[in-house]
Amino acid sequence: MEISKEDIKCVRKLSGELGMDQEQSMFEVNLLLDDSFRERFQDYKLVWDCYPKPSLPLRKEHFAKRVREEISQETRSKRIFLSTKMKTLVAVAAAVLVGFGVFLFTKDNESRYTNHIIALKGERKQVTLPDGSQVMVNANSELKYPEVFTEAKREVWMEGEVYFEIKKDEGRPFTVSTNGLEVQVLGTKFNVNTKGKAKTVSLESGKVEVTLEESGDKIQLRPSEELSWDIETGEVIKRNFDVSKTTAWKDNILLLHDLTLEEALLTINEFYGAEFMVSDSLVANKRINAAFENQDLDQFIQTLEFIADAKISKIAPKKFSIAPSDEK
Structure with missing residues (x-):
């Protein structure tokens, strides 16, 4: 089934995904000048208006009945025209909805996020947002x-650990979504860490509000405060923290x-993208x-051998064993 650019534009318009003024204006001009495009949009709108709301379960038979009822209210000639193309139209609309990211039925609307940055072990990536x-x-x-x-808004999704330095925009709040919680800000610097059994939001400057999805609780943080949520016990703690220690990784x-x-190995392996074993x-x-600042892997190994009085041997590419320094 071929899905045209016009199909995608129609669904993006109906879902509110046409964000820029210029894009909105071009769409309206196309509606005025192109009769076939205008008719295509009207047909999509009919399907869209009959679709269930995001909060309702998706019931295919009920949806199809509503579409047929809407069509039956049109004139006879219009009904005959639509009855021959309805199956194709609905199929194309469904393909666009599912395959191209217009997401009424996904809770976090992930498909609207067209840019996906992945930092592998041993990597740290700097990103400039729109x-x-x-x-x-x-x-x-x-x-x-x-x-x-x-x-109206600025939204991103993350998992792992990410440091944010957000530009202030009174008219467009900034929202960070991750599994289990949401952080809302206007302009601020903060760190979000979802690794391990506790998820933390650490505020360096500004002000944020953290929403726990499970309970709906909203907690506000001020500078040098962090929220820690234990996902196993459900315990939530708000406390002061050392900014320089928590955000050292970004430097x-x-x-x-x-x-x-032994406790440090997980952090070491992740930071250097290597596997150390003891x-x-x-x-x-x-x-x-210890603090290892701007040290490459070889420099780190030399320093760690001195600090831990140990011998580090390479056993495979980026794989090392740690033993007592006097071991032969």
Whole structure:
């Protein structure tokens, strides 16, 4: 089934996805000048108006009945015309809805996010959003955002750990969605971390409101406050935090604060995109307090060997074993 650009434009218009004034104006001009395009849009509108609302379950038979009822109210000639093309029209509309991201029936409207940034292990990626806001995506994390924000709001989706520096825009609040919670801001700097069993929102400056989807609770944060939500126990804690420690990663600093070497391995492996393993219990339990700033992998290995009094051996590309320094 071939889906034309005109089909996509019609559905984007009906779903409110035509964001820019210029795009809206061009659509209206096409409606005025192109009779076939105007007729196509009217047919789509008929299907759209008969479709169930997002909050209702999708019932195909009920929907089809509503379409037939609407068509039966038209003149005889119009009914004959539509009855021959209704199946094709509905099929095309469904394909556009499902395949091209007009998402009345997806809760988070993910398909409207045309840009998808993935930072693999060992990577950190800086992104400039359509409004000029700056974002840093940490290793093993991802960010989704649209090509252009709408006139009414700015929305992105993320998973993992992402640092946001949002431009203030009184008329368009900024929303960060992730699994289980939502963060709303106007202009501010903050960090969101959904790794592990606790999800945290850490505010550096400005003001944010965090909404917990499960309970609907809304919690406001002020500078140097963070919210931690334990997804296993449901416990929610609001506390002060050290901005420099929490956001060190965005400045390419690996900060290991009072951790055993074994506890630190997950962070180390993610930061460098490597696999370090330790089997000796004495080495594994050595406590590490260190900041590795702008060190490449070889420099990090040399420093860690000195700090932990250990010997690090390469056993495969980006795979290393850690043993006592005196082990032969």
